[in-house]
Amino acid sequence: MPPIYLDYNTTTPLAPSVLEAMHPFWCEHFLLPSQEHQQGRAIGEGIERAREQVAELVGCDSFEIVFTDGGTEANNLAILGMGDAKAPGHILVSILEHESVLLAAESLMESGWKVDQIPCDPNGVISVDAVESRLQPDTELVCVQAANPILGTLQPIRDIAEVCHKHDVRLHCDATQMFGKMPVDVSSLGADTMSVSGHKFYGPKGTGALFVRRGLSLKPFRFGEPREMGLRPGAENIPGIIGLGAASLLASRCADQAADRLEELSQRFLSRLRETVDPELQIVCEDSARLPNTLTLLLPTDARRVQKMADRLIMAAARSASPPDQMTRSLRAIGLKPNEISRALRISLGWNTSQDQVDRSVELLAETWEISTL
Amino acid sequence: MPPIYLDYNTTTPLAPSVLEAMHPFWCEHFLLPSQEHQQGRAIGEGIERAREQVAELVGCDSFEIVFTDGGTEANNLAILGMGDAKAPGHILVSILEHESVLLAAESLMESGWKVDQIPCDPNGVISVDAVESRLQPDTELVCVQAANPILGTLQPIRDIAEVCHKHDVRLHCDATQMFGKMPVDVSSLGADTMSVSGHKFYGPKGTGALFVRRGLSLKPFRFGEPREMGLRPGAENIPGIIGLGAASLLASRCADQAADRLEELSQRFLSRLRETVDPELQIVCEDSARLPNTLTLLLPTDARRVQKMADRLIMAAARSASPPDQMTRSLRAIGLKPNEISRALRISLGWNTSQDQVDRSVELLAETWEISTL
Incomplete structure (x- = not known):
């Protein structure tokens, strides 16, 4: 029997209809x-x-979609493209961002930009106040992700966008963790640029897109034959683009059902785990608004050890052996101590997760950590 | 019957074994x-x-290969990555380069680099003298492509590399037009960086690689989780990389035979055309060392018109309606006048070209331009 995949926040299999x-x-x-x-x-x-299919997923017009080769390039284009288009000023980046956001912003420091971090509260939330209180007269860009892949926490993007726009500041939102899990509508969220990554929602690896609000000025950071409204040169990855469109169609059609089903499975996972093992079992940021598919458990034992022991049966995510990885960074940001971080195991469910898989996973996990603590 | 494809220098179909x-x-x-x-x-x-398969194609060690999403990104990485790693100096770029080379180099002018062009002679050749005479004390980089996609001309890369290295200057070589057509060996060519594009030799679109000679310092121009020796962040396009490897294996195994077969078919094409229509029919840069698959004909009539009339039967390349396109630029560089450029039709043959296709194409072309001149 192949191992049960519980790591959908890292990457997803291609949907068969996308391959077709x-x-x-x-x-x-x-x-x-x-x-x-x-x-x-x-x-x-x-x-x-x-492009229309991706636009429908995002909730925008098709001319506001620029194809990229993934979320990393989309984040880079939003940030470097802004940096090249404006005189150096100030950027605010949330502490929970993906490396591609953090490092793209940092790279602009060489050309005179100042970069500050926005902390999150212990519940994994970037508050509107935390953003507003750090705005400076020359702040040009704020970067806050829609959802954190480790904590699962959803950020108040709409309110942050409102504050940003009140101060004439641009908001970039890395929304790569949202698609395929719940409905997204950039017109109500209000972000000015927003990243999409194909392989996070059953689309092809090597594909992505950036939403660029109409009228926004952005400069390309790579050069060549003009494509994608001058923002992204190079021969188009046609099968990839077609696949991203097909995956978008799937994800936008089933967004509500996916959210309900993933929530139900997560609840089942958690309640079974508490019934079987420990009614006090902690999950990270439990009381915050979260992605419906993400549970980061604080095990009673070392999570990497459990991960390794269960290797042939379950695939879940623990911290990396070589921090600072994204898990370590995110858990540290909400104030967890090293011994707590080492006990964190992230479960992320997906479209192919079945009730039976949930039940078996709970059993296997419980067995494994019982053995591991002997 | 589907039209006969005679535009392999623009893009190629995926080889079935690569898809597998x-x-x-x-x-x-x-x-x-x-x-x-x-x-x-x-x-x-x-x-x-x-990576080993691509290294075998290029003639280098596998740790000298960095995967990119195509030739455009490979060219950008070689040029912007050098620009970021060194203090501003002087760059020489051949007039025949692809837009991704020309524009990446030009973009460095904003950070203080000087960029000069190396002209080519009327035979479409960038001479070693033309390079050497333009070197300045602060020249850091020379960019000369291995083969021109329009003229088909092969450049004396080995000799240019020797001159560059004598002056301690780095040589970047866009070799995207060579693979799948003839053997390539970067160790004898001597370039310091060299670009590969998957879709030019029956590999997947959205894939490519940059050869980076061991020990060469280069900085990434996009930012994120460290991948590809820190030179190229972002989740790997796994199927694309596997496909690029498979296409490389094919192309390196059949390089000699491909060269012979393409040369034979080109000769057949040209001699039939001269027999059937006009013994004096001109092809561009006929006396230069050229790619074995490329014939740019100077028709007796407007090539775009012929291209359009033959649309359902043959696909070949004429100048774009919106110059300066690469064809117009390349033909202008060898001194052709506008009325000659408008008569240029590029035929580029490929692995799937048959003798029968060649014979039928000649007939169809001859008929079409006879009609078009009526």
Whole structure:
């Protein structure tokens, strides 16, 4: 029996229908839209359909979507592209951000930008006050992710956007953890740029997109033949773009059901675990608004050891052997001590998770950590 | 009957065996190597096998290969990565370079770099003298492509590398047009960085690599979780990397035969054309060392018109409606006049080209331009 996959926040398998959608574009419809031929034009139309599908997922107009090769490039484009377009000023970055956000912002310090961090509270929330109190007269950009992959916490993006816009500051939101788990609507969230990563919601690896609010000025940070409204040069990854579109279609159609189902499975996971093992078993940021699929457990024993012992049966995420990894950083940000961080095991469920898998996982986990504490 | 594809220098279909090699990595082996699980480690080993396959194609060690998302990113990394690693100096860029090379170099002017162009002679060749005579005491980088996609001309990279190294200058070589057409060996060519693009030799779109000579200092120009020796962050496009490896294996195994076969087909194309239509029919840079698959014909009539009329039967490349495109730029660089450029039709053959296709193409072309001149 293959191990039960409980690490959907790291990456997801491609949905079979996405693979099917991509298929004709490898060997048969392999032209680029720039090729002046009827087939090339058809490919161009395929790209625009995919753009509409991503736009529907995000809740924007299709001309506000720029295709990238993933979330990292989307975050880089939003931040470096802003840095290149404006005179150096001040950037605020939440402490919970992905490395691609943190390091892209830091890289701008070489060209004179100042970068400050926004802390989060012990519940894993970036408060509006924490943002507003740190705004400076020359703040140009605030970066706050929509949801944290480790804590699962959802940030009050709409309120943060309001504060930012009141002060004429741009808000970039890395929303890569939201898609495929719950509905997203950038028009109500109010972010100015927003990142999408294909492989986080059953789309192809090597694909992503950046939402760029109409009228926003952004400069490309890589150079070549103009593509994607001048923001992203290079031959288009046609099958990847088609696949990202197909995955977006799936994710936007089933967003409500996915959220309900993942919530139900998470609740089942947690209550079974508490019934079986320890009614006091802690999960991180339990009382905060969270992703419906994410449970970071504080085990009674070392999580890496449990992870390794259960290797053939379950795949879940513990801290890396070489911190500061994202798990260590996120848990430290909410004030956890090293001995707590070492006991954290993240369970993240997905579309392919079944009730039976949940039940078996709970049993296997309970057994494993009982053995590991002997 | 589908149109005959004669535009392999723009893009190629994926080889069926490459599609097969990628297949298990979409839905089944979908983990990332960073996931601490036996499957994740297996994926990591798959990536390293692919790196060895690309290294064999290029003629280097596998630790000298950095995966990118295509030729454009590889060129950007070589140039921007050098610019970020050194104090501003002087860059020489051949007039025949791809936009991604020209514009990446130009972008460095904002941070104080000077950029000069190296002209080519009427035969489409960048001479060693043209390079050496333009070197300045603060020249840090010379960019010369291995082969031009329009003219087909091969540049004397080995001799240019020798001159560059004599003056302690780095040589970047965009070799994206060579692979799949003839053998390449960077150890004898002597370039310090060299670009590879998957979709130019029957590999997946959205894949590429940069050869970085051991010991060379280069800085990443995008930021995130460290991957690819710190030069290229972001979740790996696993199926793409596996596919690039598989395409590299194919291309390095059949490099000699491909060169011979493409040369034979090109000769057949040209001699049939001269027999059928016009014994004086000109092709561009005929007397220069050229790619074995590329013939840029100077038709007796407007090439865009012929291209459009033959649209359902043949796909070949004419200048774009919106110059300066690469064809217009390359033909202008060898001194062609606008009325000659408008008559240029590029034929580029590939692995799937048959003798029968060549014969039919010649007939169709001859018919079309006869009609078009009526």
